Amino acid sequence: MQMTLAELASSLELTLIGDGDIQVSGLNTLKDAQPGDVSFLANPSYQSQLADSQASAVIVAASQADLVQGAALVSANPYLSFAQASQLFNDRPQVSSGVHPSAVVAASAVIADNVSVAANAVIGEHCQIGAGCEIGAGSVIGDHCVIGADCQLNPNVTLYHNVVLGDRVTVHSGTVIGGDGFGFAPDQGKWHKICQLGGVRIGSDVEIGSNTSIDRGALGDTVIEDDVIIDNLVQVAHNVRIGQGSALAGCAGIAGSTTLGKYCTVAGGAGIAGHLDIADGVHIAAMTLISKSITEKGAYASGTAQMPMNEWRRSATRFRQLDSMAKRLQQLEKSHKGEA
Amino acid sequence: MQMTLAELASSLELTLIGDGDIQVSGLNTLKDAQPGDVSFLANPSYQSQLADSQASAVIVAASQADLVQGAALVSANPYLSFAQASQLFNDRPQVSSGVHPSAVVAASAVIADNVSVAANAVIGEHCQIGAGCEIGAGSVIGDHCVIGADCQLNPNVTLYHNVVLGDRVTVHSGTVIGGDGFGFAPDQGKWHKICQLGGVRIGSDVEIGSNTSIDRGALGDTVIEDDVIIDNLVQVAHNVRIGQGSALAGCAGIAGSTTLGKYCTVAGGAGIAGHLDIADGVHIAAMTLISKSITEKGAYASGTAQMPMNEWRRSATRFRQLDSMAKRLQQLEKSHKGEA
C-alpha cells in the first residue's frame, strides 16, 4: 500500500502542510517511524517525541502543527484520523468469497451473496447469513441464527442456536455466544438446571474480542446494543443488557440480569454483580467490584493501590483491625471532649 | 410446546388454583409475561410484580397464592418448580443420532448407541462414549477418554487424553479439560517442564460453562465430584479437588492442589491460592482472594466496597498509611492513660 501525502490528506479530509508528492506506505509510532511512515500525535505526553521522529508525516492537532519536523496532516481529532488511516493501510489477508468444500452448511441455511465460509466451518439449520460476511475456519453456528451484513466471525468462534447479530459485527476467535446461562435451583444438595430459553441479540457495529463468553438469556434475551466494544476474556452472563456505545475491557465480567447503561466504560478485570442497574456514563476502574446499583454517572473504584509487599502486609493487617481502630478513635475523642 | 394448566400442574406435581383448561405455551418473568405464559415468584422482592403481571399462571408458595391475579400453581419450592417447568418448555434444537460423515472417529473408539457426533468432531483412539451422548461440531476428544451416558459436549470443546466424565455431564463450548497443569522447575533462568502425568476425573451431573479450563493432574488426577456446577471462564488448576455439590461462578480461579469442600460456593472472580484446604459449606464472596486454608464453614470476603473515584482515592491513600495511623493511635491512648 503506497500513496502520496496528497492522496492521504484527501482521503482522510485533512489539511496537509508539506510536500504532497511524498510517498508513504505505512503507519508507525513517532518513536519507531521510518521515512515513508506516517505517524500521529494524540496523547500530549508524547509531544516531545515530535522533534526526533523520522516519520514522513505526522497527524496532529492544529496547535501542534508547527512542532512537526516533516509534513503535518492537521486534524480536529488526530486519534480518529489515525484510526481512519489504519483502515487505509490495513494488510489483513483478503478472504475469497464462497463456501469452502470442507465446510458443512445445512441445506436450510440461507447464505447471501459474497459470503466467505472458510474451511471446516459448520452452519446450522435455518441460519441466515448476510451479504459480505466472513465465517472463519472451524467456526460453528447453531441453528436459527441470523447474522446481518458484513459481519466477520474469525476462526473457531461458536454461536449457539437463536443468536442474532446486526450488521458489521466482528467476533474474534474462541468466543462463545449463546451458551447456557448459569441458572440452577438448589434442592437437597442437587442443582436443578434451569433451561435457558432465551437467546442473544447483538446490535450493529459491535466488536467482541477473543475467548469471551456471552450467555443466552434464561427467559428473554441477553442484549448488546449498537456500537458496543468488548475485549478478550470477558464474561457477559444471561440476561445482561449492555447499553449503546459502552466498552468492556479484558477480563471484565458482568453477572446475570444486570443492566449497564449507555456510554459506560468498564476497565480490565472489573466485575459487576448480578441484578444491578448501572446508569449511563459510568466509568468503572480496573479490577473494581461493583455490588450495588449506580444511579449517578461518574467514575467508581474499589480495592487498594499497589505497595511493596512488606508495607502491604502491615496495611493489610491493620485493615482487619479497622473497626476497632475507629471505635478507639471515637473513645479518645469522647475523653478529649470530656476533658476540654 | 402447548399444554393445559391441568397438564402442567400434573407434570410438576403442583396444586393448581384456577382453571385447568387454560392453554399455556411458554415461561416468562412476572414483568414480561404475556397471556399464555407461566411465570413464577421465588424472590420475595418481586412480590409487588404479582399485581400487574399478565401471566396466565404463576408458580408461587402457598403463602402468596392469593396474591396471584390469574391461576396459581402452588409449590413448596417455587424456584425448583420453575426449573422443572423450564425443562418442559425447552426448545433447544434436537440433534439426530449418528456420526456425521465429516467427523473423524478413531477405529478403536467405542461409541454406544444413540450417540450424536456432529460435523467435524474428532474422537481419539480407545475412547468410550456412552449412550445418548452428544458430541458437538468441532469438538476434539483425545485418546483414552471415557465419557458416561447422556453427556452433552457442545461445539468446539476440547478434551485431552485420559479425561473421564461421569453421566449427564454438560460441557459448554470453548472449554478445555485436561490441558497441562502449570508445573515447571526453575533452574538458572530456565523453566523445566514437569510433564503432567495425571488425568482429570469428573463425576456425574456436572455442568461446566464455556471457555473454562480444567487442567490435568501433575501426579494423580484433578477431581471434580458429582453435582458440581462451574460457570464460564473459570480456571481449575492441576490436582484441584472440588467437592460434591459445590458451585463456581464466572471468572473464578482455583490454583494447584487446593481442595474445595462439599457444598461450597465461589462467587464471580474469586480466587483461591494453591495447596489450601477449604472446608465444606464455605461461601466465598465475589472477587475475594483466599490465601489461607479455611477450617470453618461460613462466608468469607476480601477487598473493599465501591466508592466514587475521588473518595476512593482518599481512602486508598490512607490505606497506605494505616500502620502509621494505628501506631499513632496507640501512642495517643498511652498518653491519655498517662494523663488520666
Add this chain to the structure above:
Amino acid sequence: MQMTLAELASSLELTLIGDGDIQVSGLNTLKDAQPGDVSFLANPSYQSQLADSQASAVIVAASQADLVQGAALVSANPYLSFAQASQLFNDRPQVSSGVHPSAVVAASAVIADNVSVAANAVIGEHCQIGAGCEIGAGSVIGDHCVIGADCQLNPNVTLYHNVVLGDRVTVHSGTVIGGDGFGFAPDQGKWHKICQLGGVRIGSDVEIGSNTSIDRGALGDTVIEDDVIIDNLVQVAHNVRIGQGSALAGCAGIAGSTTLGKYCTVAGGAGIAGHLDIADGVHIAAMTLISKSITEKGAYASGTAQMPMNEWRRSATRFRQLDSMAKRLQQLEKSHKGEA
C-alpha cells in the same frame, strides 16, 4: 515405562543410595506413592512424609538422604530432577507424522519433515511449519505464520496471520494468538476501529496455557521473549512485551503497551494496567492491581486479606471513612500537643 533405579540414576545423573536393580515404573507424591513408584522431596514442609512413604525411591537433597526409607536419589536440585524424571515417565500419546486427510493445508504453505497435522486442522497461505511440529486437531493457522521446530499446538488453537513462534513453543487448546488488540478512537458516541497492523512474535522455549488470548500489535508487534511461561485464561494485550524467563499465572492480565521485565512472576488473577514499565525481577502477588510503573525489583501487592464476612463488612465500612479517621487522628494529636 519400566526401568531400574540404576538406569534412572544414570539418566538423571543422580547419586543412587540403595539397590540399583529395583524396578520402577512411575512417579508419584510421597503420600500416594506405591512400591514401584519414584517420589521426590523438594518442599521441606513435606519432609515428615518421608517416614511413611511407600515409594521405592525418593529424589532428595543430600542433607535429607538418610531420612529416606527406600532408596535415595541424591540431587543438588530435587525439584529439577523430578521435572527431568517426569519427561522419562511421560505417557502422553504419540502422534504420527503426516497430514491427516481431513486437514486443509494451503498449497503455498511449507511444511517441514516429520510434522503432524491432525484431523480438521487448517493451515493458511504462505505458512512455514518447522520440523517436528504437532498441529492439533481443529487448530487454525492464519496466513503468513512462521512456526519454528518442535512446536506443539494442541487441538483447537487459533493463530491469526503474521504470528511467529520460535522453537519448542507449546500452545494449549483454546488459546488465540494474534487477535486484534482493543484499539478504538471514540468520536461522537461511536468507536472507530484502529486496524491492528502489527503481529505477534514469540521466542523459543515458551509455553502458553489454554484459553489464553495474546493480541497482535496495533503498530509493531506484541513480543514474548524466550523462556516465558504463561498459564490458562491469561490476557496479553496489544504491544505488550514480556521479558525473558518471566511467568504469568492463570487469569492474569496485562493491558496494552506495557513492558514486563525479565524474570518477573505475575501470580494468579493479577492485573497490570497499560503503558507501564515493570522492572526485571518483579514479583506481583495474586489478584494485585498494578497501576503505576515499577522501577525496583521486589514483591508488590494490593488488596486486603480474607476475613469472615461479618468482620469484613465492618472493616469495609470503615475503609470508606478512612480519610475522616486520619483527619480526626491528626486533630487529636494537635490538641494533645497543645495540651502538653
